[in-house]
Amino acid sequence: MTVPPDIEAFExxxxxxxxxxxxxxxxxxDVAAQAQGFANSDRYWQWLAxxxxxxxxP
Known part of the structure; x- marks a missing residue:
């Protein structure tokens, strides 16, 4: 992932x-994170952190 995820779309x-x-x-x-190319929501939140x-x- 090279661009910030879309938090509004995720939510x-x-x-x-x-x-x-x-x-x-x-x-x-998890479904929302996968829609943005992440394996799961843990990876999504870790990327944001x-x-x-x-x-x-990152």
């Missing part, structure tokens, strides 16, 4: 997957 997709799709929040976040701490793309 919207996760909400739709959770409420309309009947997924747990964790599963819904690294970006914030280092102020550059």
């Amino acid at each position: 919207e997709r996760a909400a739709i997957a959770e409420f309309d799709g009947g997924l747990s929040r964790a599963d819904a976040e 690294d970006y914030v701490v280092n102020r550059r793309y």
Whole structure:
């Protein structure tokens, strides 16, 4: 991943997957992260944390 993920799109997709799709929040976040090219939500959040701490793309 070389560009910052779209946080608004992530949150919207996760909400739709959770409420309309009947997924747990964790599963819904995995779906949203995968839609942006991440293996799962843990990788997504780690990428964002690294970006914030280092102020550059990981």
